[in-house]
Amino acid sequence: MKVEEKTIRKKFEKLNSDNIPKPNLLLHCFNSFWVGGLICVIGQFISDIFSKMGIPKDELGTYVSIVMVFLGAVLTGIGVYDKLGDFAGAGSVVPITGFANSIVSPAMEFKKEGFVFGVAAKMFTIAGPVLVYGIGSSVIVGILYYFLRW
Amino acid sequence: MGRRIGTQTVEIESKPRIIGTYNIVGPKEGQGPLKEYFDKILEDDLNGTESFEKAETSLLYTAISESIKKAKLKEVDINYLLAGDLLNQLSSSCFAARDLNIPFIGLYGACSTMAESLSVGSMIMEGGLANYVVAATSSHFSAAERQFRLPLEMGSQRAPTAQWTVTGAGAMVLGKKGNFPYVTHVTTGKVKDYGIIDVNNMGVAMAPAAVDTIKQHFMDTGRKPSDYDIIATGDLGIIGREFTEKLLLEYKYDMKGHYMDCGEKIFEAERQGTNAGGSGCGCSAVVATGYLLKNMLKGKFKRILLVSTGALLSPTSCLQGETIPGIAHAVSIEFGGE
DSSP states (O other), X not given: OOOOHHHHHHHHHHHHHHSSOOOOHHHHHHHHXXXXXXXXXXXXXXXXXXXXXXXXXXXXHHHHHHHHHHHHHHHXXXXXXXXXXXXXXXXHHSSXXXXXXXXXXXXXXXXXXXXXXXXXXXXXXXXXXXXHHHHHHHHHHHHHHHHHOO | OOEEETTTEEEOTTOOEEEXXXXXXXXXXXXXXXXXXXXXXXXXXXXXXXXXXXXXXXXXXXXXXXXXXXXXXXXXXXXXXXXXXXXXXGHHHHHHHHTSOSOEEEOOOGGGHHHHHHHHHHHHHHTTOOSOEEEEEEEOHHHHHHHHSOOTTOXXXXXXXXXXXXXXXXXXXXXXXXSSOEEEEEEOOOOBOOOOOOTTOHHHHHHHHHHHHHHHHHHHHOOOGGGOSEEEESSOHHHHHHHHHHHHHHTTOOOTTSEEEHHHHHSOHHHXXXXXXXXXXXXXXXXXXXXXXXXXXXXXXXXXXEEEEEEOOOHHHHHTTOOOOEEEEEEEEEOSOO
């Protein structure tokens, strides 16, 4: 029984590089594609309705965003969006409904810790970094644009 | 008096008996393949409380107090309560102990707590320092997710290697007399870390610790896998269990036919969407107090080895890029073998 731990560790590393199941990328991409597309089609549909109602074209985006964020929040609240996310992955994370989900889900979760240190403090744990780097990079691009004006 | 054998094992000569057990699980575990072995299955995983943390406390409290009742004892008869859980500052155990009139020692061994508390309890009994000891532990899916992962309603995908924390609590009462399963050997594990970083791959991160403890148990006692009717690791899951089997083969221990993993057994992965299987302190606790000990009482198993496994990470340690250390403790239990 003279087996050194080094050999075991080597075998472990080999197993770990060969035997870990990988997610089914093709299937995930497909589901992500059509769910994400469907969410965008719904957004377009809402946009067309608002357009018919006579909302000016440059305000349409705001109206659609408000409705889509509302839908994302409601679906999170009634416990549907997490199931959708499990199925569609990035397809439901990337659209603005996913952004709503990332804010509403921690807000719901941490309600037990109170409205100040729970809901308000934890609300942006996931969306916070997106906002920080999103806004941050837009400022940088803005500055570059101002000076370069290509 | 007990004695040390080999480098990590203690032989328990007084054979402390497991005179009372109780387990309680959440609804999802109650739909799993082991449902007939649970004493109580909750319909609501909040158990009538207002938060998941409070629910876990209530589960642990129920398991402890009911196990004492099943042993026909009162709280004042118990000399030590040894308990632990996954939450920060051992909240569930401390708050459950708050309502119990029993001297309390809190233990943290992550998901290895069932074997850990049973080990320490057996050693206290062996030392003649107690008449009755309770060993208990609990975990709760939603409370653990809150602490270690993402919000519940957050729409994200689980990795194929991810495991599902068991909602449940189990307790065992150790006593000196009676015709019950008894502890014969305790092997205390060393912390092993083979450099896994992925927090969604905990079964694999813990496998080296399980391998090391099982191997050391065999070397110390001179036993081999076939000396046991069943060797049960705590929560390595499907992938971790495969790793453990393959790595033990390197030491020339063939586990085939004598080995199961509680995390793999408690859920039906495909149907219940639990990916690699169950995890959490409650996992090995409810499977040990349910499937394993109840089958011992029925005579199906005469000698078992419970190897609860724990991943000793914290949410801070993984954000700082630390690897995941694992631990495993083994307890050998016999009944009706002679």
